[in-house]
Amino acid sequence: MFRDARLRRASQLEGQDLRLIQTLILRRREAPSRRMQAPMFTEPGPPMAFYFVQFLTGLASAASLFLVASGLSIIFGVTRIVNFAHGAFYMLGAYVAFTLTERFSGALGFWGGIVVAALVVAAVGVLVEMVLLRRIYHAPELFQLLATFGLTLMVQDIVVLIWGPDDLLGRRAPGFKGAVDFFGQNIPSYDLFLIALSPVVLGVLWLLFQRTRWGVLVRAATQDRDMVAALGVNQKWLFTSVFALGVFLAALGGALQIPRDAVHHALDLRIIVEVFVVVVIGGLGSIIGAFVAAVLVSELNAFGILIFPKISIILVFLVMAVVLIVRPWGLFGKPEAAARRTPGLTVNPWRPLTSGERSMSIGTLVLAAMLPLFAGNYALTVGSEIAIFVIFAASLHFLMSVGGLASFGHAAYFGLGAYGVAFLAKAAGLPMVVSLLLGPVLGLLGAAVFGFFAVQLSGVYFAMLTLAFAQIIWSIAFQWVTVTGGDNGILGVWPDRWASSPSSFYWLSLAVAALVVTVLRVIVFSPFGFALRATRDSPLRSEAVGINGKRVQWTAFVISGAVAGIGGALFAYLKGSVFPDSVGISLSVDALVMVLLGGVETVSGAVIGAIVFKAANIWLVSQTDLSKLVLGGFIVLMVVAFPKGIVGTLEMLRNRRRSTDTKSALATSQVEVAE
């Protein structure tokens, strides 16, 4: 829908063959900026000049990335929150700047508009900090990531409500409209401005943190918040001001992009993934790290596109992998000190189902199996989809609750399973049973490779890395058109005749879901399950009783990825097709919400969470165009008001009846002592 606008603009600017531009625009999604490719299509100049121009283009792209990443790092340093909504603030900055620069003409209107836009968005950030974040500073990081992701979802719909779904093309910067000729190569002068800007911002930030009282307080708080509070500093306002500065930088980064790039409502996720890659490489909390890594990533993108035009993101991934092996906390980062309580930590030990509960579960399953007797085809298709998402949610729940590893990119393994099936069924023409068995192997392999790196980290780093991995898989699915069909996906993945009727496919999905949930439960209570929980509860103690924690976690990651792949395999057959969406961030976050909704501290809460969430989601999408706004609001509300989820809350109520409140309060305090 918004491709037309880009095409129009592109043809005005470059005046090139439309087909070339079309490929260029398609690639643009993977690269930070369309302008990056521009030199490729100008007159062939001396090779050295060409590479130099490409280098400068990379530097220019690094400017925005640095602004956003440094904002994220500053916020994290003090508040320990990884602000997922940072991409949303970046996007808001671009939109507000667009409106202001259109309304007010002249150089003052433009530059004033940019700065005012960043200030306006920073004010929104202050509001968000005071209303939402202050309530969740002490929550586990998973909840903070989710709440800020909920915000991101809300902003996506709000932006479309206000500015509409089409791409907006901003003004060019007064005074920087032309291009500088460099041995026959054109360098947009605005790029030169951006290149000069980032060192200036770096310098200003350095002065701010080294030379002002406020900066000293921020640095002190970065090292020890509690001590700063104990010294009588008003922490609330320190946090708020830091958040405001971080958001200001993000919004400024967005606003400065409008002369280079169209403004659209998918900017947020694109930038946040790149920013996560930047802070993982540079080290969270380090501004200089953000600078170096932003330049590195942008240059890798700029040159990667020349080396691997189809899958340029591979290069960034390889560098990230190397950095993680050599310095797991990033080039300039410091190892995280004691982590907060992992999300899975509860005081009440898990126990297997009682015989009564077991018969009840079997009874429910039998009831569910009777659905085809009275439900129509649509209901059965919805039922199959819910069963598939039970599998997916259960796989993530296993990793998160039992393993304490909150993956923000679990859709990668779901999607790999789906693509695995599509390859086998379409390309190799294998029968459905064989594809269903072998398809998930792709999910397993992906989990084995990425899991190996991911389990080297924990907490927010783990979350960011899994997200980045998933985005890499998404990019490959999207860009490697000859194999994956790109945006058009792979069509015609239909089940064999025995499973083709809605009722038989429903039974198949239900049976697999029941099997998967049962097997995962058995694993939870197996020796391996205990080893995994031991690693989550106390890395120190588990190592001291001979447990190789990384290997245990890696195994859990592989199991979880394989199970997610099973869900994806069924999903491909249910839909008859596979699209890059099956690997997308929103699917990963859906899974997180399902787990959270069911209760992260429970053994099998994800089952309930998946049923409730998926049913509500399908209904919601049919009822409103603003499903993201509603879903985002729901996530935020859930994190703030309902963090234990459905099953967790039920269990809490039951336990409260058993023991008095004072006793559990005592228990909580002792857990903290024990840590």
Place this chain on the structure above:
Amino acid sequence: MSVAPTLLSVDGLSKSYGGVHAVRSVSFELRAGEILALIGPNGAGKSTCFDMLNGQNMPDSGRITLLGEDTVGRKPRAIWRLGVGRTFQITATFPTMTVRENVQVALVSYGRQLFNLWGSTAAYARGEAGRLLDLVGMGAYAERPCGELAYGDLKRLELAIALANQPRLLLMDEPTAGMAPRERIELMRLTARIAREQSIGVLFTEHDMDVVFEHADRILVLNRGSLIAEGSPEEVRGNREVRAIYLGEGLVYDARHREGAGA
């Protein structure tokens, strides 16, 4: 006692951080069934020493021979597999499990069943876990959630976990820190009894001199990273240097103690 085999022999162990010599050429030996206390003011290098023995920290130089094997550079879990039990200054247990499950995890690991996906942990070595808990006087608490235990009980649970691999050597970092005086003495009596019965060597650090002098067979005194005295409790108590820098009294004690703490 002299016929007992050497469990642990440390030779010329050194570690420095930047310019600070945390541990300077420390050598000692520990024999089976012997209870050896490592004492010294704060900052003397006790914990650094301990972490190096346990594999959490790499020495700059020196040799550590544990049960006949050179363990420098080995991971804590590998050292545990040699037959070394460990307790921590601040207890490290699994708060989301029951008391019995805490011990069972260690037994699962000892039985090399960590990657068994299909068995039932509840049934695994249930009797052995109960026996270990009875040994430390925690049998009655076996089904209690570990997170609900009082601190003294956590310490005893940790001891049961540390005994799960039938260790020949126990490394206990301030085993009685954070406990009430009565509990301290009980815990150390229990440890000493188990060590004597099973001929386990014990190396522990401790600040409470009552505990040290009552239970240690031998005492090592560290100050600023160097071993300044070694001997029976009587010998150490009578050592003038030790008295001056550590047990001493009045102004001398205060001044030196502060210096030690700063190091």
